[in-house]
Amino acid sequence: MNNLSMLSPTTSGFPPSARPSKPVSNATALRCRAALSGDTALRAFRAHHLAGRALDANPALLPALAACARLPAAAADAEQIHALLVKCGIPRAVSDVHACTSLVRAYARLGRMRDARKVFDGMPERTVVTWNVLLDALVRATDLDAAWEVFAEMPQRNVVSWNTIITGFVRLGWPQEAVDLFVEMTLVYGLAPDEVTMVGFISAVIDIGLLGLGRSAHGYVLRRELSLDGALGVALINMYTRCGSMGAAHSCFSSVSNKNVEHWTSVIAGFAAHGPPEMALSLFGEMRQLGIEPNGVTFVAVLNACSHGGLVDEGFKYCSLMRSMGIKPTIQHYGCLVDLLGRAGLLEEAFNLASNLPEDPGFVIWSSLLAACRSHGNVEMAELAASKLADTKPSHGSSYVLLSNTCSSETMGGLEEDEEEDGGAWSNEETRA
Numbered sequence: 001m002n003n004l005s006m007l008s009p010t011t012s013g014f015p016p017s018a019r020p021s022k023p024v025s026n027a028t029a030l031r032c033r034a035a036l037s038g039d040t041a042l043r044a045f046r047a048h049h050l051a052g053r054a055l056d057a058n059p060a061l062l063p064a065l066a067a068c069a070r071l072p073a074a075a076a077d078a079e080q081i082h083a084l085l086v087k088c089g090i091p092r093a094v095s096d097v098h099a100c101t102s103l104v105r106a107y108a109r110l111g112r113m114r115d116a117r118k119v120f121d122g123m124p125e126r127t128v129v130t131w132n133v134l135l136d137a138l139v140r141a142t143d144l145d146a147a148w149e150v151f152a153e154m155p156q157r158n159v160v161s162w163n164t165i166i167t168g169f170v171r172l173g174w175p176q177e178a179v180d181l182f183v184e185m186t187l188v189y190g191l192a193p194d195e196v197t198m199v200g201f202i203s204a205v206i207d208i209g210l211l212g213l214g215r216s217a218h219g220y221v222l223r224r225e226l227s228l229d230g231a232l233g234v235a236l237i238n239m240y241t242r243c244g245s246m247g248a249a250h251s252c253f254s255s256v257s258n259k260n261v262e263h264w265t266s267v268i269a270g271f272a273a274h275g276p277p278e279m280a281l282s283l284f285g286e287m288r289q290l291g292i293e294p295n296g297v298t299f300v301a302v303l304n305a306c307s308h309g310g311l312v313d314e315g316f317k318y319c320s321l322m323r324s325m326g327i328k329p330t331i332q333h334y335g336c337l338v339d340l341l342g343r344a345g346l347l348e349e350a351f352n353l354a355s356n357l358p359e360d361p362g363f364v365i366w367s368s369l370l371a372a373c374r375s376h377g378n379v380e381m382a383e384l385a386a387s388k389l390a391d392t393k394p395s396h397g398s399s400y401v402l403l404s405n406t407c408s409s410e411t412m413g414g415l416e417e418d419e420e421e422d423g424g425a426w427s428n429e430e431t432r433a
Contacts, residue, residue, distance in 0.1 A: 042060075042064050042074065042077055044059075044063070045061060047060075048060055049084075061099060062098060062099065062102050064081060065102035066105075066106075069105045069108075070109070078103070078106045081103070085099060085100070097123065100120075100122075100123050101133055103119050104134060105137070108133065108140070108141075113138075113143075117134070128154070128161065131154045131156075134150055135147055135161060139164055139165070139171075142172060147165060148165070151165045159193070162185040163196045166185070166200040167199075167200040170203045173207075175208045176204070178201070178204035179205070179208070179210075182200070193220075194226070195227065196231075198220075198226065198235070199232050202236060202239050203235055206238060206242050211239070214236075214239045218236055218239075221236070228255065228257070229258040229259075230260075233259075233263055234266050237249050237266040238266050240252060241267065241270025246270055250267060253266075260292070261298060264283065264292060264298065265294070265295070265301055268280045268287075268305070272304040273304065276309075277309030277311070278309065280301065280304075281311075284298070299319075299327060303333060303336035306318065310343060312341065312346070315336070331359055331361070331365075334353070334354075337353060339365075339368045339372070342368060342369050342371075342373075347373055347378050347381045350369055351369060351381060351385065354366065354369055354388070355388075361388075366389040367389060369385045370385040370389055373385055
């Protein structure tokens with residue numbers, strides 16, 4: 001039996017639900033709340049240090065390092081804390097692992113991977129959290145080869161470790177490998193996937209188009225009663241919309257208890273692409289009535305719906321609405337408007353809009369306009385669009401192919417008209433004879 005058949009809808013292959021984790025202790029919660037304060041944590045660390053508090057007894061040490069990881073301007077603070085740790089002889093014992101782990105994270109988030117790796121390599125003992133921090137840092141740096149080496153070397157892995165490497169493979173374009181890792185995690189090691197795991201797995205399924213496996217994953221999510229209120233619900237809706245299963249997408253969307261803007265945007269984009277476009281606009285209206293503010297991505301989906309539905313006036317009204325809400329149009333929004341005008345046959349307006357954009361329209365917009373010229377048989381406008389497209393990518397042959405096809409279609413149309421006229425003339429001559 002192959003790996004994928006073990007995850008069929010009838011025999012999911014997923015392990016049983018894991019026990020719920022222990023509640024977070026009060027001390028941990030207080031530490032987390034303190035870490036959220038950013039500069040406050042750093043000030044508290046300095047105050048304790050100036051008061052003569054020993055470094056290992058400074059209660060603000062870990063929150064200060066956490067603040068360094070979040071604040072791009074805190075590189076100097078991270079270096080100073082690192083210097084203090086070295087002066088105190090840390091790392092000298094297993095008890096110092098938390099401080100060193102936090103320092104690895106701080107350097108990594110500041111983009112200083114070499115320093116993060118030096119701290120990691122100098123640690124006498126490391127926990128699985130330490131390994132996960134380095135693994136996450138390498139994935140964030142898109143160094144998947146190094147991340148895989150670290151993952152393979154880990155003496156112990158938990159669900160977070162697997163989530164990190166699976167997500168990394170998906171993000172960097174290796175979806176099949178991500179699916180294989182998911183199967184290994186669940187079937188070989190018997191670990192129960194959580195919401196993050198399922199988001200990564202479903203994203204991989206989307207990329208390789210395995211709708212059947214995606215449905216099996218959806219069934220597992222329902223059986224485990226995992227929450228769809230966050231990224232997992234969005235991933236499932238995206239999976240169905242990408243495969244054109246709009247009935248299943250809408251059903252999944254309706255089952256989400258607390259929908260956010262990403263849930264709404266996902267389902268609106270699906271109906272914009274697969275129709276009917278009126279459904280996308282209806283959902284957008286419902287979304288606004290519920291008080292959920294759309295973002296720029298939502299408006300891209302709405303403008304796509306207008307384009308596919310030939311709703312020119314509505315498209316520009318939504319563009320005006322977007323501006324009134326303080327959302328600045330991007331090249332994606334302008335591209336939708338050019339496509340909208342082009343599909344409607346308003347080629348001159350589309351060309352003028354593309355020619356006067358605040359930034360370079362790029363290959364996609366000129367290609368869209370050239371395709372519209374071909375669709376409407378406008379050779380003159382096609383030549384202008386092809387010229388712009390050739391300037392954007394001189395070595396790309398698609399502009400010349402589309403222009404050639406446009407000219408050929410127009411020529412063939414003219415020949416057919418001439419043949420009809422000639423045929424009519426011959427018939428008249430025969431009648432007179």
